Amino acid sequence: MKRTLAVVSAGVRLPSSTRLLADRLTGAARDELEELGSQVDIDVVEARDLAHDLVNCLMAGYPSPELRRAFDAVAGADGLIAVTPIFNASCSGLFKLFFDCIEDAALADKPVLIAATGGTGRHSLVLEHALRPMFTYLHAVAVPTAVYAATEDWGSGGGSQGPLLRRVARAARELAVGVHRSEPLTPADPYRDPVPFEQLLDGM
Structure with a gap:
């Protein structure tokens, strides 16, 4: 069976530790x-x-073609x-803006792995105080293990037994199980159940 994972990374620098963590989790x-x-x-x-497109979408109310493709990728993923x-x-404001602009039902019942990076471990509770409630509001199913990587985590070593990599492995396993148990998403057919022509003309 084929499954699709969407990955939203909101890093603002190159190279980005946020993208690095996203790649570890994805793999x-x-x-x-x-x-x-x-x-x-x-x-x-x-x-x-997509930063400029996101601002324009928030102001104008509709996404650019590039942003529409990104929203469709997220909505259509398992x-x-x-x-x-x-x-x-x-x-980050950019991360919040992306999920402020996406359609309300795009994440309904979708398994989600939430993760964050920061300079110090003191910010790790943001995952529970800010991200998890936001995804709950969007009716997503956030997996129990959230992954936070502070600057010192990247240099902690320990190979596959390092604390960060253990959290990555546990969260990835939870996401995979959630996706595996869920029904595959099927794209909505815009031509299903069309309104009869007579009904469209009714009242004219």
Whole structure:
């Protein structure tokens, strides 16, 4: 069975530790899904590349073609990995803007792995105080393990037994199980159940 994972990374610099964490999570989740017998396609959305389109969408109320493709990739995926840097004890404005602009039902019942990066471990509770409530509001199903990577986590070593990589592996496993148990998404058919022509003319 083929499954699709969408990845939203809201890093603002190059190179980006946010994208690095997103790639680690994506690779681990893909491996877990393949072990469960699924073929996996990956759609990566770099919110940084859509910054101007996101502002225009918020102001005008409709997305550009590029932003529409990103929204469709997220809405059509079987699971989502969402990673943000932490600024001033909250997720980045760019990350929030992306999910402010996406359609209300796009994440309904979708398994989501939430993750964040920051300069210090003191910001790790942002995942529980800000991100998890937001995805709950959007009717997504956030997996129990959220992953936070502070600057010191990247240099902690320990190979596959390092604390960060253990959290990555556990969260990826939870996401893979959630995706594996869910029904595959089927694109909505815009021509299904058309309104009869007579009804369209009714009252004219």
